[in-house]
Amino acid sequence: NAGVTQTPKFRVLKTGQSMTLLCAQDMNHEYMYWYRQDPGMGLRLIHYSVGEGTTAKGEVPDGYNVSRLKKQNFLLGLESAAPSQTSVYFCASSRNRTYLNTEAFFGQGTRLTVV
Amino acid sequence: GESVGLHLPTLSVQEGDNSIINCAYSNSASDYFIWYKQESGKGPQFIIDIRSNMDKRQGQRVTVLLNKTVKHLSLQIAATQPGDSAVYFCAESLTTDSWGKFQFGAGTQVVVTP
Numbered sequence: 133n134a135g136v137t138q139t140p141k142f143r144v145l146k147t148g149q150s151m152t153l154l155c156a157q158d159m160n161h162e163y164m165y166w167y168r169q170d171p172g173m174g175l176r177l178i179h180y181s182v183g184e185g186t187t188a189k190g191e192v193p194d195g196y197n198v199s200r201l202k203k204q205n206f207l208l209g210l211e212s213a214a215p216s217q218t219s220v221y222f223c224a225s226s227r228n229r230t231y232l233n234t235e236a237f238f239g240q241g242t243r244l245t246v247v
Numbered sequence: 248g249e250s251v252g253l254h255l256p257t258l259s260v261q262e263g264d265n266s267i268i269n270c271a272y273s274n275s276a277s278d279y280f281i282w283y284k285q286e287s288g289k290g291p292q293f294i295i296d297i298r299s300n301m302d303k304r305q306g307q308r309v310t311v312l313l314n315k316t317v318k319h320l321s322l323q324i325a326a327t328q329p330g331d332s333a334v335y336f337c338a339e340s341l342t343t344d345s346w347g348k349f350q351f352g353a354g355t356q357v358v359v360t361p
Binding site (some may be wrong): 136165172175180224235238 | 255281283288289290291292293296336338348349351352353354
């Protein structure tokens with residue numbers, strides 16, 4: 133049981149380049165999230181999805197796009213990377229609200245550096 | 248507790264002692280709370296959760312206390328071990344939301360000394 137898997141684990145981009153981060157979960161979870169984590173700060177929500185084919189903006193969506201074409205995958209795209217997007221990115225998934233425990237399960241993170 | 252700066256608050260604990268980590272949450276309507284542990288280089292891991300209809304919940308070596316009056320959560324770790332060294336942060340959620348948004352605190356660094 134892999135849980136939540138993120139690829140890649142590390143990446144260095146030049147300013148202006150684009151890339152896609154992939155998140156895959158095998159728990160049949162409805163909800164998926166992308167967070168960024170910066171030093172000394174809590175996790176900040178970038179985008180989220182409440183089901184296949186749906187996406188919505190979180191707290192810090194600017195500069196990012198997402199897609200949820202399949203229930204198990206949630207993709208985060210950076211169209212034109214900027215140094216301010218240097219961060220550690222975490223994907224998470226959780227069951228829907230009909231379950232008692234709705235904790236989010238996290239991937240191992242992607243460390244992205246934009247130079 | 249919470250931090251808005253670049254440096255996380257740090258709690259130094261001697262091995263074998265009990266740890267108490269505090270968290271102030273922001274939304275008085277939040278009804279579900281979680282504590283996560285994040286070891287260096289890893290993703291956050293679920294420790295324990297509590298719903299707003301409870302004020303205390305116990306797990307294995309951990310206890311979470313909820314004080315809704317002052318919007319305060321605490322995590323108590325009994326007999327702290329070296330493997331407990333990590334960043335701990337709380338998350339709050341409103342389960343009546345149509346989606347599962349979690350609001351995370353900045354975290355507290357716990358350092359266990361021998």
